[in-house]
Structure formats: structure tokens, C-alpha cells
Amino acid sequence: MTDLLELFVQAAAKFGLNYGFLLDAYQRGSLVNGAITTIALCAFTIVGSLLAGLALAAMLTSGRPWFARPARVFIEVTRNTPTLVQLYCAFLVLNMLLTQAVGAANPLTPFAWVVIVISLHKGAFHAEALRAGIEAVPRVTLEAASSLAFSRRQLLWNVQLPLAMRFALPSLINNLIDLVKMTAVASAIAVGDITYASIMIWTQSDNVLELMILLLAFFGLLSFVVNCVGRALEAKLRMPGYGH
């Protein structure tokens, strides 16, 4: 492993890039930890945002104004303000108020705040994608299910959601790829993700370009994985005779 690294460092040096810091156990360790933190952030926010999106979409399409109205207001506020500002507000204002109220018992770490804020932010986008999917299910298909004596719940789980999911999938994958890149805002409140780890290293040594390349490659790879999973899911759920 270290042999490979040394080979890489030597090869990069020929292009004038100094990746020497990778051979330093401490700096390498903080980068690896940062990468793991970013992956964990992605995993938590992907699940969290999908749950938030599902809940919001359910409220939007419930047909009940006292569910749909608040969901609509929340979505408009959330998607029309910058994530970074939301994160600052949440961490610097809400978290401070919480700490004042309960003191050291405040269970919410900076990591948790990032998960919450991004989940809700992307959840708003998922909700709109899911709403589009739900509304794209032809009314007559639902009528057919009703005529077969399906209950509302059976209709929802066996016909409406499976179809809505297929219609919404490309948009959802789009949102998730954006979400992966969005986790970089965690560095703004000193969550030790890969961006924060990189900043810490380049403030001490002159290797900004090398770390930038590394960061871009890492996020590119992560997004690519999400993209591949999404495409595989689309292929698996494809309805023969629809699309191409």
C-alpha cells in the first residue's frame, strides 16, 4: 500500500505536483477520516432527504389544505434560500438557543446539524419530484384499481407509489448527485469532512492545487457511484413498452 503511494507521489512529482503530504501518516490520516466523514454524511442525508421528501410529498398530495399548505410554505422557503445560510442559521442560532436551554445536554453535534439541514433542503426538492411523479399517474389507472376493489392503502402501495417512483426517479437521482456535492458545506461549521481536512492541510503547506485535484476527483467519484446506482435502479424498474 505505502509502496503504491510512493510510486504515485513520484509519478505526480514528474508533473510538478507535490503529493508528499500523503506519505505523512498524520495528514494522510486526517484526509482518510475526512473522506469517511463525507461518505457518512452522504449516507445519512440521502436517507434523511428521501424520508423528508416522501413526507412532504404525502402532505402536498393529501388533498387536505391543513397538510398541503404548511408543506408548500416550507418547500418554498427552503428551496429559495441558500443552503449555507440555512446551515449558519441552524447551527449559530437554533443550536445556540438549544444549548442555552438545555446546556451541555444538547444532543445535536455539528455533524447532526448538517444532516438535518441538508436532508430538509434536499427533501424539498425530492418532494417536488415525487409530486410530479404522483400527479403523472393517470387517474384512469387509479380508477381501474378502485374498480378491482383495492382499498386506498392497497392502491397507494401497489399502483400509485410504484408508478410515481418510476416517473420521479430521474429527478430524484439528479437531486441526490447534487446532494453529494452539497455536503461540502459541512466544512463551514468545522465538521471534519474531506473539504475541511483539505483546508486544514493547505493552510499549513503550499499544496492547494494538489488537494483541489484530489477533492474534485473524490467528489466526482462519489457522484459517479450515485449516478451508477441510479441508472441501475432505473434499468431494473423500467416498464417494457415505456420510454426506451
Next chain:
Amino acid sequence: MPSPETRVGQPLISLRDVHLSFGSNRVLKGIDLDVQRGQAVSIIGPSGSGKSTILRCITGLLPTERGSIRVGDTDVHALKSEAQRIELRKRVGFVFQQYNLFPHLSVLENLVIAPRKVLGETATNAEKHARELLAKVRMEHKADAYPGQLSGGQQQRVAIARALAMRPELILFDEVTSALDPETVGEVLTVIRELTEEGMTCVLVTHEMRFAEDISDVVYFTENGLIVEHGSPEHIFQRPTNERTQTFLRHALGDAGRRPVASGDPFLLSNISRYSLSV
């Protein structure tokens, strides 16, 4: 199967003075209709006269505003809860103009899903029954295909099999051949004809006049939300008494077809009235 006469006192379906409006549009203005068990009843009439609406009211897909609908012992107009409507729909099959198969399920799954989820049949039984029904509509070779891969006529035959899979007491057919090309109409009508011959109670909304005349025990003619005339097929098609029925049938039964073929520009659609359009 008991002959219709023996049960005349107790029709399977009975509509009395049924009214329904969509906003300010009065669609049904007092419909009276009876269907005896084992009968095939056709409802004909111009588009927008409320034919499909009548079928939707019978199975509770649309609520009535006034009047009564009875199916067997069920007072459809009085059904309040979802559970009661589900009990009704278990007994009433419905076949749609646009087939409305579930596009994400294979043909076999389309047939199996309702008996499994709604009637609680075992997977083995439901599948066995489904394959029998597919054979009946001559679609057994497409059990694993998806609706999107089938022609319109094939989809409609699967839709009929799907309705039959619930073992209904009666089936409502809503212009089931209107979306099909003339060649495939025949294959669907053959399946329906076989069902009526087996004694299945069928109510058909149709624009296929010859077919309606051929298979029906009773024919109803509707216009503007009212039953204008009803009676035996011979009565409606050979000796209609109402003037409006006469006009409609004159147009529907090939009068247009006898018009001289345009001798001029072949690209001019002068014979467009030969094609009956329905929405």
C-alpha cells in the same frame, strides 16, 4: 342458468330516477334501467349522453345525487364507507375503453394482484386461475409480457381476464372497442360474446351497433342524460318508435357508408363521417 323470465321480479341491477351533475353540467337526468341476472344489456347513444357515467355509478366510482341504484341486495346510492364500496366492487367487474392495465406489472401479475390482495387467495390458486382465464381469452402465450408490449386488442383481452379473475357476478364494459382498429375489434367482441353465452351478466356501453343487436337481450338508447327508448334488439334496431333513435341509428348503421365515394381529390377527407369518433 335460469332464463331471464323466471327472475323478472328481481333484477340484478336496478336504477331508478338517477341524477348526476358535474358542476353545472347535468349528465344524468333521471335514468331508469333494469338488468336481469344472465342478461346482456347494451346502452347505445351519442357520445356525451351519459352512457359511461351510468356504468361508473353502478360500481360506485361516481356518487349519485338523486335516485336509487341497487345491485343484488346492495343499495349503491346509500354506500357510505370505503369498506362497503369494496364489497360491491368485488362483485362487479369493470372493463375500460383505454384498458388501464397496470403498466409496471406483467400480464400474469395484472391478473393475480387483485385476487391476492383483495380476496386473499393463495399465490398458487390465483396463478392457476389466472392462467385458465388467459387461455380463455387466448392470451396464455403472453403471460410474462408487459402491457406496453401488447397491441390494443391484446391489452383489452387481458383487461377482460383481469376483471374475470375477481369472479364477478356481472361485468360492465365501457366502450371497450372504441380505441381499437377494426381488425382487432373482432377478437375482443368474440371474447365478450362467449361470456354472454356462458350466462355472465354483462352491461355494455358500445358503438358497435351490429354487435349490440346480435348479443343483447335488451338495448337502451340514451341521449342527453335520459333513456329515450329501450326494448329488445329487434324493437330498437328494426322498429324504433322514437324519432331521435331513428335518426341516430340511420347514421350509425351504415347510412354514411352508402355515400358516394368522392371522385375528385383523393387527399380530401370527404368520407370522414364514415369513421365514428368517440371520446
